[in-house]
Amino acid sequence: MVALSDRLDFVVGEKAARQLDEAFGIRTVNDLLRHFPRKYSTGSTVLGEDSEPPEEGEHVTFVDEITNAELKTAKRDPKRKYLVITLGHRRPKVTATFFNPRFIKKGLTPGVRVMLSGEVGYYKGTMQLTHPAFLILDSGKGSRSLAKIAETSKDDSGGLDLSAFNREFFPIYPASSKMQSWDIYACVRQVLDVLDPVPEVLPEEFIRAHDLTSEDRALRDIHLAENAADRDRAQRRLTYDEAVGLQWALVARRHGELAESGPPAPRKDDGLLAAMMARLPFELTAGQKEVLETLSAELTGTRPMNRMLQGEVGSGKTIVSVLAMLQMVDAGYQCALMAPTEVLAAQHARSVRDILGPLAMAGQLGGTENATRVALLTGSMTQQQKKQVRDEVASGEAGIVIGTHALLQDAVDFHRLGMVVIDEQHRFGVEQRDRLRAKAPEGLTPHLLVMTATPIPRTVALTVYGDLETSTLRELPRGRQPITTNTIFIADKPRWLQRAWERITEEVRAGRQAYVVASRIDESDKNNGDGEGAPPATTAVELFDYLRSGPLSGLLLGLMHGRLPADEKDAVMGAFRAGEIDVLVCTTVIEVGVDVPNATVMLVMDADRFGISQLHQLRGRIGRGEHASLCLLATRMSEDSKAGQRLKAVASTLDGFKLADLDLEERREGDVLGYAQSGRTITLRFLSLFEHRDIIETAREFCRSYYETHPDDPGMALLAAQFTDTERVEYLDKA
Structure with a gap:
């Protein structure tokens, strides 16, 4: 029997353990059991001849006799061979293709009974499996992963028990070229067959209060549950594990600083x-x-x-x-x-x-x-x-x-x-x-x-x-002026953009100043935001040239971007602040900190290329003086596009906290957590910042109170280890 802390090479063998380490950094039993399935393929059962044809992309398993095996030559490379076998007398016809078949062609011959497992595709009515996992039933030889499962799946007479492959849900794991999903599943089965009961890591009263399944049951069911209800209960428990583990790591760091010496600075009445x-x-x-x-x-x-x-x-x-x-x-x-x-x-x-x-x-x-x-x-x-x-x-x-x-x-x-x-x-x-x-x-x-x-x-x-x-x-100082935000959909109403340039001119004539923001500096700049269907971005350099000889030709224009030398940046900003420049054409270099109270209008070109929070930051450069301000978000995307709807949302509110929630909803936590603080990705497999606020807050309060009386709880330390003992979130160990 094995425990969570045991090394894998003693359980799954040195070769598999080395591959798991190289591909995923998985070294212990606990690491492997927390390499959770990325999805579950339904219908991954052993399909009989009278079964309904599966959908394309579905993970299926066949057990049948090979009725034809043909070694073929690739048209583009005569030296390259591949093997095509036909399975049984099924309708639609079922074939499987194996590339580089030198070592397997002798075993996959007509009359041999085999198991094939993989994702199905269709071509001209034929059901196809491309290089599937296979097992020769008589000999037990075949793909390493299926052979491993076959070894531990014998019936009373010593024959192969197909129930190991006949499942309502089949786990599909994050995989690599060296470790396929079947390989990982085989290792997981090996481990679970010999795993000691997993000790509980959360206090019993917490488990009862939130109606959670046990840690042992969760770690088994997340991989092998036969029905969706058990899998969902396992996932719910592991979501709490992630929330509690992360919060415990954070509270431990906060309390760890209690012993440190901070510089006391009592407030003086005469200083x-x-x-x-x-x-x-x-x-x-x-x-x-x-x-x-x-x-x-x-x-x-x-x-x-x-x-x-x-x-x-x-x-x-x-x-x-x-x-x-x-x-x-x-x-x-x-x-x-x-x-x-x-x-x-x-x-x-x-x-x-x-x-x-x-x-x-x-x-x-x-x-x-x-x-x-x-x-x-x-x-x-x-x-x-x-x-x-x-x-x-x-x-x-x-x-x-x-x-x-x-x-x-x-x-x-x-x-x-x-x-x-x-x-x-x-x-x-x-x-x-x-x-x-x-x-x-x-x-x-x-x-x-x-x-x-x-x-x-x-x-x-x-x-x-x-x-x-x-x-x-949350409140703004008295005297701050409101900012009106409008969206310009250039493709639908090109006249509106012309009106925007006129509006800027009117503001300048009234003694005020403006920003015109572009997403790129020039053509050598990376294509920020360029995507399928998106028109090319207008650069700051070409916008500057166009405006000073076109719609804003009568005004004093300045150009500001990140590649300017520091002294030039200072000179341009100094001139703009002093009122010597009417319109500053710029990139997001002015996103934070720039304070020119006389600037009352901003036009953001290709606004669809900016994130919600970034647009809110840019908009904050105006409305800082005594005059009401106007922010214009120009885009060549359509109004009903996703980008268009996002821009309308930004235009509808000045509440940055509401926009931050919208930003989280749109980008989800993968992007938001990203490389936050540590410069490394934080991995949350089940916990969603958008969906699980209640669980996060519950975990926060629990960890705060429980740490006071149980600071050295080993179960909590185990849950927190994934957030403190790895480079992914090394920042949690920083002081």
Whole structure:
């Protein structure tokens, strides 16, 4: 008998174990039993001569006598042979084709009784199997997988018991060229025949409360259940296993940080934070005040804060983070704010300096007595500029350090790093966060605040960012103007696009500015979104040339994209911000962080090539000033197409959280989880972020409470192992 932790080579043999390892990374009994079927083929029974013909693509099994065997020569390659056998006297006729038949042609001859199993196809009324698995019934020789099953499927007289192949549901496994589904099924049967009863991993009261089948029954039925009801119960139990395993891994990580030393920063009544609160030119919203109180309390403690702040574009996340950083500076610590682009980093530095005023002018004329300094570090700076900034950081003169990935370089040393802020956190991996936090003094774990303007569905937040506590800003600051969004279906109403250019001209004549966004830079850019039936994308370069000599010829146009040198990007953005450019033709380089209050209209060309969340992000670049704004989504797809319906959905609401749920519904979790945080795919076989919110939340609450009393529960550790012991989600082990 074997246990889940046993190595496979002792159970299925060295050759099969090696192939499973090479193809799927499967090494133990537990690994194999959790390589679940990807689907179940119904009707995969032994078909008699009077059976109804199966549908094309169905997985079928035949047992019959070979009535004809013909060795043929390929027309295109005379050296290539293939064997075609005819099975019995069936109607419709049944044939099977075997390529490279040198070693099997002597066994597959007329008069031999065989079993054939594979997916059926039809050609000119003939039922065909191409290179199916086969078994010669008299000798037991044949395809490795069927031969293995035959060895363990004898009746009382020692003959072959066909019931092993005669099933209502047949498991079809994720397979490879070296390990076919039949091979995997044979290994699974071998393992289950000798498997000890599987110990229960979930508490008995949890199983009863949710009417779950046992772990042992689930792991057997998911592979061998004879009916759909048993299979469904097994799948439901394994869905709970995935939810609990992932949540346990996350709660274990959160509790693991309780023992770490965070930098305590009690709030002062006479420091920079108090001075900044007194000179704020506006009143914080109720939501901002609530989040700030939460952050302030956590920064006071010795447990490192790990919090995600999400909120709509313009909801005021940045000022909240600045106030939190000032509390750390008051306590003698430095703060690092990392942004994904130089444009955004420079804008953060500019806005932080502006709002702090004399509080950010340490050592300068006009600076207050307790002022700090705000430093900016980006990759495009000269070596001399970088050295000067690094000196300010190393000496502690700079209390707030803002930068891009340049902050991660070994040459950057902090004097006393106490807090890390990551803006647009989805642009960074946990490894990068980790490297920045590691620049703190030994024995100190900096507080962490990650911010995102891309609203995250609750289920994604619980399963991907569950190691972070979440705060949300939903209300917009007073004075924000509404944004009207309309969709232009160019093929149906080409005049509307012409009207859009006229509308942009009218806005500029009224003293305002506009964005025109394209999905590609030029023809050398990859065909972002090009798909079957989709017209080619209009590039930013050709759009710029067309507009300045055509519909917008009387206006001042600028071109902005990711391949421009950093100094050119800065110059273009500076000119646009200063009002020296009327219309900025650009790519998604302006997607985050760009703040030009005078820009009131945006036209997105080929909007069907952008995701829902991305369109919402782009739209957030307007509506930031005193005037109402207009966003136009132009597409050459039809209104009733899937893309057209998606664009209409974006146009119908400004609620980013509603759009995030719609995005999850459309893309499903494969895309959403993707390479989130870790840079590696998270594999959830049964748990669906879209369908199983209730199970995820149940698992979250259970793990939170159960960990308090059973932190070393071995069953929970086993469920969590798939999310902590593999490279797929290595980020869960990061601190």
